[in-house]
């Protein structure tokens with residue numbers, strides 16, 4: 241289960257019922273206000289992944305309280321039940337009681353050829369781990385080191401219901417999603433054929 245120091249993969253951590261609940265919640269969040277969007281990188285490239293944010297609005301490479309690259313509306317609230325799920329995730333993955341209070345969720349939807357290039361998550365100001373919950377179509381997840389974007393890395397398949405906690409010395413590791421694996425079986429959790437939803441929970445460290 242330990243992929244690297246501080247990185248713990250727990251396959252099939254979410255029950256099918258909780259997966260369905262998360263997919264339903266994600267559909268609701270994506271319909272609120274201006275909805276999910278393909279973020280635009282500073283160079284002008286549009287991300288192929290669609291993102292909706294809770295708690296804080298993420299724009300490459302900063303957070304704000306308002307949806308500054310959309311209509312400027314306030315970002316949706318981060319629900320208490322999702323923070324509790326995150327605390328249970330970290331405690332289970334690390335096997336110790338923890339005080340984990342995430343205040344940001346990024347909900348990424350992948351369809352077709354959507355992918356996520358190798359990057360670090362550096363916008364958070366707190367050292368706490370990131371919790372990743374995978375729903376729907378499987379993918380190849382790639383993780384390297386904090387020092388080298390071009391590898392070496394290793395690839396792991398993430399399936400619906402999997403939990404990964406990224407902390408410790410790999411909190412700043414380069415990582416990405418090179419491709420979906422639409423050929424693998426998926427439990428019926430409410431995602432469309434070929435669709436993957438990933439929810440990451442984070443501690444912003446911002447006031």
Ligand code: MD3
Pocket residue numbers: 346348356361370372383404406410411412413414415416417438440
């Ligand atoms: C490793 N999302 O939203 S989750 C992201 O599946 C992101 O949508 C991917 O990378 C996805 O930024 C991967 C796993 C993940 C998230 C944060 C990490 C892995 C990480 C932070 C540090 C190291």
Ligand code: FE
Pocket residue numbers: 359360361415
């Ligand atoms: Fe990331």
